[in-house]
Amino acid sequence: MFIHRLKRYFQIIIFVSICFLIYSWYNNYQFSKQELKTSIINQIKNKEQALKNLVYTHYKIHVGFPIIISNELPSNLFGLTSYSKGEIKIYLNKKRFQESLDYMIDDVLPHEYAHAMIFKLKLFSKKKAGHSKEWQRVCKKLQGLRCERFVKNNDIVFGKTNF
Ligand SMILES: [Zn+2]
Known part of the structure; x- marks a missing residue:
């Protein structure tokens, strides 16, 4: 019976999909519990050193600048830079290292480092913070890959953060 076989066929597809979903949830859960791998931490450190040299x-x-790997950042935010009473901190979203490692290292880190430098050099005002022309200039000098001025995400925070 054709209908019968079709039904069976869909049941198998649904079963396989559910297994896959559970597997990926489990993987994400495991990843969020663990520390980042030493190889990833080394990549971050190497990039940080390269940025310091630049x-x-x-x-x-x-x-x-302290670079904090955080699990608490909203998932649409890859990185964030905070400025509180002269203290500058860079946060990187730990969840994003799983599927976007290269992007985090080559793109997000220089991008946030440029925000940190703007705070350090005091090239900002409350009105003109974020992706200003000054920020863009610094970002390019730090060989960032995403130095366009009209980045949507608001990834700087004045004051204390909960991350
Ligand atoms: Zn930014």
Whole structure:
């Protein structure tokens, strides 16, 4: 019976889909519980060092900003830079390292580092923070891959954060 076979066929598809869904939930859950792999942490450290060197080349200052890998960032936010009483911190969204490792390292990190530098160099005002022309200039000097000025996400925070 054709209908019968069709029904069976769909049941199998549904069963396989559910298994796949459970498997990917489990994977995400495992990933969020674990520390990032040493190889990923090393990649972040290497990129950070490269960024520090670029800052020194262009601005002749030594900088170091805390880079916090956080599970608490909203998932649409890859990174964030906060400024509170002169203290500058960079947050990277841990959840995003699973499927977007290269993007996090080559794109998000220089992007946020440029925000941190704008705070460091005091090239901002409350009105003109975010993706200003000054930020774009710094972002390009840090060899960022996403230095367009009209990035939608609001990824800077004044004051304390809960991340
Ligand atoms: Zn930004």
